[in-house]
Amino acid sequence: MPRLCVDFGGTNIKMGLADGGEVLRSVEFPVGGSAADLDAIMAAAVRLGADATEVDAVAMAVPGLIDPGRSRLVLAHGKYDWMTGVDLAAWARDAFGASAVVENDARAALLGEAASGAARGARDAAILVLGTGIGTAVMADGRLLLGPSGAGGNLAGHTTIDWRGPVCNCGNIGCAEVFGGSWALPDRIADVVGSGAGEESEHWRARLDAADAIGFAEVFERAAAGDPVAVQVRDQAIRAWSVVAVTYTHVVAPEVIVISGGVARAAAEVIPAMRAYVREHIWRVLDVPRFVVADDPANSVLRGLAVR
Ligand SMILES: [Zn+2]
Structure with a gap:
């Protein structure tokens, strides 16, 4: 059936x-x-x-x-x-x-990626769904974490990465999502524009006044063209995702980390940067997890x- x-x-x-x-x-x-x-x-x-x-x-x-x-x-x-x-x-x-x-x-x-996708065969895996927020889940020894509350593995995007940082929409301070979720992009762009970075700020001042949402695609595109505000905001987001990957590696030591969500389209740029950061910052005795892009993220x- x-x-x-x-x-x-x-x-x-x-x-x-x-x-x-x-x-x-x-x-x-x-x-x-x-x-x-x-x-x-x-x-x-x-x-x-x-x-x-x-x-x-x-x-x-x-x-x-x-x-x-x-x-x-x-x-x-x-x-x-x-x-x-x-x-x-x-x-x-x-x-x-x-x-x-x-x-x-x-x-x-x-589960989909472990069963028939980019993490096929892995028994210890984690996922970062990068887009509006940072969606996370963890598989340990072949089992998805659930926990008594049902939230096991789901809130790694709300680990504090800057305890003096901005307040998150969840109420916690300095969550990874505050730097790496597209919902927070207007605030992060405003921070950089407010610090007086570059003449390109005219573009972002206009965008901050516009009603339509700002996504990572726009930030990455402008960063690639050399927009200094976009470069700072992009690099900060990649750093936030990388820090979560380090935490994942230290907490659950996955063999593979799957990158999915809208940001997966920029994987060629994002994954090498994340891998390099993780390699540099995890404990030496640990293996660097394999980073893979979801086969068909949608x-x-x-x-x-x-x-x-
Ligand atoms: Zn949060």
Whole structure:
């Protein structure tokens, strides 16, 4: 019997019909940002050829912390505020008459990469999903960390890397995300512009006033062209990701670290810098983890749910 897989992503909801651990076909549609998304999922399931009698399980990945019973999202931001506390497993049982499981998205992505992707065969692996935030998950001795709270391995992006640093959106001080999450880019750019760096600041002053979000793609592109503000902000982000990789290496000593998320597109630039930083800063007795890019970052969550 096939399984329905649902990836609640930041921009789109992706759905796949999987059998035997493989995604057979998939559809996606934009996130609505309300409980109506669940109705849209039922309609899309019909388009996938999976009506209520045809799936034996529904696996869902959500962008936030899940409860230890794996039935609901306990903390989310933005478009998924409405979902906090909703019993998704109960919804799936009602809607599809199927067993259900809810998984954190970074954990699902790591599972996908370990099962059939860039970390295939690894028993000790970690993932950095670099984009709006820093999503993390850890596999130790073949098992995904979960812990009694359900958050095991998920919050490495909120390790403090500067205890005198800016306050994070989580309330902690100087988290890696404050320097390496795109949500914080306006503040970091403003810091550099405020310090009086370069005449290129005109561009960033205008961008900070504009309503549309600033992403790493823009920062990397301008840094490559020599924009001094972009260079500082880019290098600071790479340093933040590298520091998390050092912490990963010291805490769980993974054999492989998977880089995924939007920043994976700049992997050719990012990974050598991270590898060099880690090599220089970890304890000498440890091996430098292998850094790999997710095979198909947009689909690693669905592939993980297919084997979950
Ligand atoms: Zn934080």
